Amino acid sequence: MDIFHEAPMFQGVRQMLGAFAKAQIRPVARKHDEEESMPWDLMKVAQGFGMSQSALIEGTKGITGKPDDEDEGGDRPKKPRSSSRIAVVGAEELAWGCAGVCLALGGSGLAASPVARMGTAAQKQVFKQALTGLDEHGHIKVAAMALSEPATGSDISGLATTARKDGDHWVIDGHKQWITNGASAAVYVVWAQIDPAAGRAGVRGFIVTRGTPGLIPGRKETKLGIRASETAQVHFEGCRVHEDMMLGIERERGQQGTGGLGDTKKMLDSTRPVVGAQAVGIARAAFEYLLERVQAGTIAGTPMASHQHIMFELADMEMEIQASRLLVHRSAWMADHHQENVKYASIGKAHAARTAQWVTTRAMALLGEEALEPGHPVEKWYRDAKIYDIFEGTGQIQRRIISRALTGVNPT
Ligand SMILES: Cc1cc2nc3c(=O)[nH]c(=O)nc-3n(C[C@H](O)[C@H](O)[C@H](O)COP(=O)(O)OP(=O)(O)OC[C@H]3O[C@@H](n4cnc5c(N)ncnc54)[C@H](O)[C@@H]3O)c2cc1C
Numbered sequence: 001m002d003i004f005h006e007a008p009m010f011q012g013v014r015q016m017l018g019a020f021a022k023a024q025i026r027p028v029a030r031k032h033d034e035e036e037s038m039p040w041d042l043m044k045v046a047q048g049f050g051m052s053q054s055a056l057i058e059g060t061k062g063i064t065g066k067p068d069d070e071d072e073g074g075d076r077p078k079k080p081r082s083s084s085r086i087a088v089v090g091a092e093e094l095a096w097g098c099a100g101v102c103l104a105l106g107g108s109g110l111a112a113s114p115v116a117r118m119g120t121a122a123q124k125q126v127f128k129q130a131l132t133g134l135d136e137h138g139h140i141k142v143a144a145m146a147l148s149e150p151a152t153g154s155d156i157s158g159l160a161t162t163a164r165k166d167g168d169h170w171v172i173d174g175h176k177q178w179i180t181n182g183a184s185a186a187v188y189v190v191w192a193q194i195d196p197a198a199g200r201a202g203v204r205g206f207i208v209t210r211g212t213p214g215l216i217p218g219r220k221e222t223k224l225g226i227r228a229s230e231t232a233q234v235h236f237e238g239c240r241v242h243e244d245m246m247l248g249i250e251r252e253r254g255q256q257g258t259g260g261l262g263d264t265k266k267m268l269d270s271t272r273p274v275v276g277a278q279a280v281g282i283a284r285a286a287f288e289y290l291l292e293r294v295q296a297g298t299i300a301g302t303p304m305a306s307h308q309h310i311m312f313e314l315a316d317m318e319m320e321i322q323a324s325r326l327l328v329h330r331s332a333w334m335a336d337h338h339q340e341n342v343k344y345a346s347i348g349k350a351h352a353a354r355t356a357q358w359v360t361t362r363a364m365a366l367l368g369e370e371a372l373e374p375g376h377p378v379e380k381w382y383r384d385a386k387i388y389d390i391f392e393g394t395g396q397i398q399r400r401i402i403s404r405a406l407t408g409v410n411p412t
Contacts, residue, residue: 009082010089017090020046021097029098032228033380038184039101039228040139046105047140053108053131084270084332088277092325095281099384100228102278107180107229109274111143111189113267114205118247123207126245130187130209144185146176146234153178154397156191157200161236163192168243170194170206172214172236178391182232183217186210189247190236205247214239225383270335272345272392276328279352279388280321283359286381287317290363310366317359324352343405350398353388360385 024042032039047053094102108131115127131141152158161174172192176182188208195202208215218233243249291314297304304310328348334341360382364371371378389395400411 007082007085010085013086013089014093017093018096021093025094025097025101029101029228030375030377030380032098032104033100034227034375036222036227038104038139038230040137042101043105043140043142051105053112053140053142078338080338081336084273084335085329087274088328088332091274091277092281092284095278096285097281098228099278099282099381099387100226102281103180103226103229106274108143108185110145110180110271111185111187113271114145114189114247115207117267118205119207120244120249122244123247126207126209127187135184135186139184141186142181142184143187143189144179144181144234146179146182146188146190148176148178150175150177154394156203159191159193159203161190161192162196163194163204163206163241163246165194165243166240169240170243170246172206172208172239172241174236175218176234176236178221178231179234181230182234183220183230184232185217188215188234190234192236206241207245207247208236208239208241212239212241224386225380226387268392269342269345272349273328273332273335273341275388275392276324276331276345276349276352279349279356279385280325280328282381282385282388283317283321283324283352283356286360286363286378287314287321289377290314290317290366293367313362313366317362320355320358324348324355327351343402346393346398346401346405349388349392350395350402353385353395353398356381356385356388 024045025039028039028042031037091102091106094105112127115124119127127143131143133141135141147156147159149160152160159174161172161176163170163172165171170192172190174192176190187210189205190208191203191205193202194204210217214237216235216237218235220230220232223231294304294310294314299307327344328351331341331344331348334344360378363378364382367378370376371382373379393401403409403411
């Protein structure tokens with residue numbers, strides 16, 4: 001039972017995606033980890049039963065059966081959505097199967113999110129159209145969100161990629177690094193500086209489709225974990241993009257918001273609960289494996305379960321996993337109820353990332369040398385867990401956000 005017990009919808013998502021993870025993801029997880037290959041076949045299967053790469057653009061149907069974004073207008077308070085809670089329940093289950101595969105299945109959401117939030121109807125259409133059909137390899141099409149650069153990760157105000165106006169086009173130049181789906185994407189949301197003197201306020205997002213001259217997908221990186229998800233460099237060399245493809249243009253024309261970096265940061269607050277939920281999924285996977293072993297195993301002829309230090313470690317793990325899940329769910333609940341969740345999104349993500357690393361590290365220690373063998377499931381979860389302390393804001397950045405929310409002071 002969990003805090004979503006009251007809504008059968010969330011239970012249904014958990015059961016359906018949990019079954020999918022067990023039957024379809026677990027059997028191929030090791031192969032894609034070893035090969036560092038995207039699970040293209042599985043992605044097709046998932047798409048076949050509704051896990052579309054452009055789902056965030058299309059909108060998730062809420063408890064009422066209406067699209068989540070549907071606003072009744074007028075002075076009525078906004079109705080609660082359910083999409084953030086659905087996403088965290090689903091993410092935990094899929095990452096329990098394999099975090100790399102989970103990211104391959106949902107990585108396009110990173111790009112879809114700013115388009116859904118800031119895109120015009122025409123931009124959404126371009127984005128969806130780019131993801132329609134199969135590519136030249138027969139693979140389903142994916143999207144990438146290109147923000148990070150070789151010298152700019154946490155501090156996104158220092159972006160070196162520029163966009164220069166030339167007639168009714170923007171000309172983009174720069175290099176992006178560590179971009180999920182970066183080599184294969186059919187469509188990119190790239191962030192560039194349009195006014196270096198303006199700092200953060202000058203950063204804008206642009207939709208760029210594959211094949212646009214000057215957009216050059218780059219080298220694929222080799223990684224410690226989540227190896228079923230592709231991470232690559234992306235280069236922009238005199239890449240001309242029509243002005244209609246700049247995100248936030250409606251807001252620039254007088255509507256609320258800036259259409260710029262501020263909106264990007266809000267986007268991260270809605271994706272952080274999902275990333276935190278993935279970390280919970282990894283922790284749970286390692287914990288369940290260990291629990292089964294403890295119940296069946298012996299140490300020097302005595303049942304493992306008779307050793308108090310092992311039992312206490314299991315109890316600590318259960319406490320931390322439950323706490324992480326509740327924190328992540330709280331931030332998703334706040335997002336669904338249109339409440340400011342900046343602090344809680346960071347608390348949930350940072351706590352879950354720490355839990356995943358700690359549980360997998362302790363599981364390795366308790367299992368001993370067998371867990372060091374390449375291909376051992378706990379060894380893989382241990383490697384997969386590390387990334388959750390790095391992307392979507394490092395552990396230190398989450399702590400900056402939390403401490404700033406507490407004190408109003410920016411830590412130096
Ligand atoms: C597998 C993977 C997938 C990724 N996918 C994407 C993607 O799809 N799109 C995208 O745009 N990016 C992506 N990234 C990039 C990711 O968002 C960055 O790696 C992350 O933001 C950290 O940036 P950095 O690596 O440049 O580290 P840095 O920002 O250089 O940080 C280095 C160290 O300094 C610390 N630090 C930095 N600033 C501060 C501060 N002010 N106070 C205290 N400590 C600080 C950090 O916590 C860290 O420990 C991905 C990364 C990985 C590894």
